[in-house]
């Protein structure tokens with residue numbers, strides 16, 4: 001049986017470039033298939049706009065299956081939309097009511113300048129990664145498997161932390177635009193593994209310094225980040241980052 | 252680590268704030284327990300306790316006062332610094348904000364920290380003026396051969412005025428909101444967190460806030476309704 005098509009009203013943030021002022025523009029999309037993804041609905045709208053010789057809405061995306069971390073908008077006031085544990089590309093139109101107005105805004109933070117419309121520049125996160133999101137290893141032959149024992153709980157937790165896709169939703173959702181969950185995940189991921197221990201102190205120090213330098217806010221422990229994180233990374237990551245930081249303070 | 256970073260990184264600021272906040276939280280509890288002596292119709296125990304603290308602890312009282320002042324000042328200076336940075340981190344706000352529910356710990360208390368804190372700051376100054384530097388009346392308690400300050404009297408007189416009662420009750424409710432987020436947050440800021448510990452300390456933090464707020468709200472109301480103000 002054919003599902004009932006939706007009519008969706010959109011209030012989308014349009015901004016020509018980083019230096020322009022930007023404003024909300026209203027659109028109506030008719031005959032939206034409820035099984036469409038949110039981004040597909042934007043595709044449909046963009047096609048209409050192109051036919052009318054208007055500028056299509058710019059938004060970031062790549063994999064459209066929740067693994068790359070490229071997509072990201074604030075949909076109806078929540079980063080990555082109304083449901084937890086999802087990326088923007090995971091959002092489906094059946095989550096909205098027929099005739100509903102959906103407000104779509106870019107991730108807003110001083111450290112994430114708008115490039116155009118909904119696309120923001122998240123390279124601040126890359127610069128933080130470049131300060132310590134790696135381990136130095138010996139080159140040469142592959143070491144014997146199991147020569148470095150990793151306790152199973154540590155391996156599991158490091159894996160949970162490594163699930164961070166760097167989407168920046170934690171920053172977008174944080175009332176302070178803090179990147180603490182992202183940095184916490186990256187610091188914890190490597191701090192939990194023996195390969196990451198030798199550089200643990202230097203890593204946390206350099207990554208935190210870069211985080212501050214980029215103009216992110218400080219963490220007030222509101223925990224909004226954990227609630228919107230598509231990979232459901234826990235704020236215990238932030239706790240672990242602070243423990244690593246305290247250790248590094250006395251070095 | 253470089254000295255500047257130890258003093259001024261976003262993580263350091265919160266570490267110092269949390270230590271100072273915890274010291275003050277502990278003090279509040281002791282202060283509340285001491286004040287429960289106001290419930291006693293006999294004024295001597297409360298006044299002797301007050302006299303003991305101010306006159307019979309030697310240099311200790313100056314150290315305690317210095318530390319409390321130091322931690323209070325540290326806390327609010329860092330608070331202002333942190334808050335300005337947080338406001339600046341998002342110069343262009345959202346036109347629509349809907350709090351993520353799920354596991355979020357965002358609450359009325361957590362988003363009003365700077366405002367409840369600012370009122371507590373004003374309150375503290377007035378509080379010292381009202382009592383520490385307030386009206387001084389001397390009397391001789393039973394079993395003493397010399398006069399001591401009748402702090403009990405000053406407090407009872409003060410809370411005969413319903414305006415004073417209202418002001419104290421209001422600020423203590425706000426303090427409760429501050430602590431409802433602050434208490435657990437301090438542990439998280441110090442890295443004391445974990446899958447089992449975090450839910451535990453969150454509950455303890457809220458209970459602590461309720462005990463402190465209810466206690467300090469109860470005292471002025473009780474005095475007002477049983478000691479003449481309302482009669």
Ligand code: HEM
Pocket residue numbers: 219220221265266268269270271272273275276279326327330331333334364365367368369371372429430432433434436437438440
């Ligand atoms: C009796 C007095 C006070 C007590 C017991 C207290 C307690 C606390 C505690 C335990 C925290 C959590 C710290 C952390 O998460 O690291 C906190 C946070 C905070 N306090 Fe206070 N506080 C008091 C007075 C003040 C004053 C006077 C201000 C000044 C304006 C203030 C402003 C703040 C702010 C803004 C935060 C949140 C900081 C953030 O995470 O963004 N507090 N307080």
Ligand code: SF4
Pocket residue numbers: 163164165166167168169170171181182185225228229230231232233
């Ligand atoms: S911690 Fe979660 S919300 Fe933040 S960047 Fe990583 S995946 Fe995205």
Ligand code: FES
Pocket residue numbers: 060061062063064065066067068069070071072087088089090
């Ligand atoms: S487009 Fe790759 S995670 Fe959404």
